[in-house]
Amino acid sequence: MKPKATLKQIAKDLGISVSTVSKALSDSHEISDPTKLRVQEYAKLQNYKPNTMAKNLKNQRTNTIGVIIPNILNPFFAKVFSGIEQAANKKGYNVITYISNESFLKEKQAMDLLSNGTVDGFILSVAEETQKLHEFSHFKEILREGLPIVMFDRIMEDVLCDKVVVDDFESSVEAVNHLIQSGCSKIALLSCIDNLSVGKHRALGYERALQDHEITIRSNYVIKTDSEKDFDSRLKKLLSTGEIDGILAVDEHASTMAMKLAIQLGIKIPEELCIIGFADGVWSRRLTPSLSTISQHGPEIGHEAARLLIDKLENKQEIPTYKTTVIKTELRQRESTRK
């Protein structure tokens, strides 16, 4: 473990000055070809790598993005994350990740910790607790310090920044339309995420689609809650009635339980009951029958979020403008729906 190669060391070894070495390595025209060559070869020999911290300190930027994600075990977030990571790397950025675990405090702490010159900006999806508390002072403070933020999926309307969302409302409308067209008329709405912005939008889409078809919304066909326990017992009761012939489930838990309970009750899917769920990840294909889903194109959301942030970082505007990109979802028809 020899001492790390630095400009200083190389300069000393070669009997030239630090600045000459620096310029030679950055291929400056100020330096003669022979010197350049000599320096570059020696640097390679010594396995010289410029110290990132020093460069960052000098440049006042880190080429690092802070990513804050509510829960990496959720395949949707995992997909978005991998999209961010990929796009960021391609542009020469590192990614520092914090998992908020849906906690406001952790989210805030992460931002405090990283906003000290560790990252150039943030990409995040708002923690559940933060949305519940409707707390956004920490976002505003970061923005005031001049660090850009891009929010995705779970956004806060009140914060002025770039955003990437899915057309939750439209997606629900389309899904319910599809159910109706395939012959369903008694369609239930299942939601365990009624405290999240996305959950509410999806529920509104359901209502709109029914209205469009002049189907009365029956409140006993609607389960909206933020407690999974509460949800399970209510769903069991609802399915036992045998009245329902279609389901729109707006989150993973709801989708899963709908499938599982229906199978256990011996309800034939999709003959007697069609199910569409908001879901990402491979597990929906693994069920038997497989689950028809609304896919949110996680990787693309990640790409777009990274693109927006890096754009802001590299093209500082005098008067910043803010974009909201809407990514189209896709209805993936599998075995839990009829054609």
Added chain:
Amino acid sequence: MKPKATLKQIAKDLGISVSTVSKALSDSHEISDPTKLRVQEYAKLQNYKPNTMAKNLKNQRTNTIGVIIPNILNPFFAKVFSGIEQAANKKGYNVITYISNESFLKEKQAMDLLSNGTVDGFILSVAEETQKLHEFSHFKEILREGLPIVMFDRIMEDVLCDKVVVDDFESSVEAVNHLIQSGCSKIALLSCIDNLSVGKHRALGYERALQDHEITIRSNYVIKTDSEKDFDSRLKKLLSTGEIDGILAVDEHASTMAMKLAIQLGIKIPEELCIIGFADGVWSRRLTPSLSTISQHGPEIGHEAARLLIDKLENKQEIPTYKTTVIKTELRQRESTRK
């Protein structure tokens, strides 16, 4: 967006020297209480946060860990990752993540990029391609530069560093024992990861358990491959014979397909066929019937890996010693096996 507060700025505003400010903020005994108070209050007022890059440069350490993961969509890795992140944060470390996507090149590039003073050490699981190529020069080089590495799950025997693994061999033995005890005698082994170290160990465990019970290993009950397509057709053929009464599936794809095909063929699980799979994540519970699994305790693996790395970072030994921690797996009995 006012100019960022720095020591220099505060010093100027307060008419004192930079070092006094620095010491006052770190609560040094050299500074008088009134001055301390004055500085600390003013710093808070100005929302002063010490610049991390400057501190890192000074300290020659970054309190940052580089994590390289083959695939974050795999719930096992997602769990380990969240374990690492949590443990690292608790100890005051940031986590920079790269996803190798099973590619040797990406893995190597990530390590090159981060080893320039960006991270203090690495936690990683070896990419599939790297294992196939049996390439480990990049690991050795990093170690030579003095950066510690902790490998988890997919390790390389030839690299001298700390490691965290699961008792793959023993887990398979136990799982097969369980199948035998519950009355299975024609047990198949399914593996789509026969190119990975872990896959091979699990296969060996299967063989040992059968030998222990003096059951002849029948090669037509064993599917070992690294191609999922090849796997699917062979599995279909095997299940169609109706000979098998037990299955050990050593990876997610194998577990999934075993369940799906068996259900489609109308085979009764667990009455006619018991299945145990190596699997993490919630999806195994979502199947109907739910899948009995060998769980690898991802979060604990992550905790331990972080613990080992940070320990090495904070207690530099003259002659380094290397540990390999084995995390016990757990057989989670669900509906795809009999008691």
Added chain:
DNA sequence: GTGAAAGCGCTAACAT
């Protein structure tokens, strides 16, 4: 074409 020097923001040994 090469080198000296200042400075990024911070810490710490060393004055005063």
Added chain:
DNA sequence: ATGTTAGCGCTTTCAC
């Protein structure tokens, strides 16, 4: 108790 200074490794302006 407070201040001066040097230095972490690098870039960049300005002299020579």
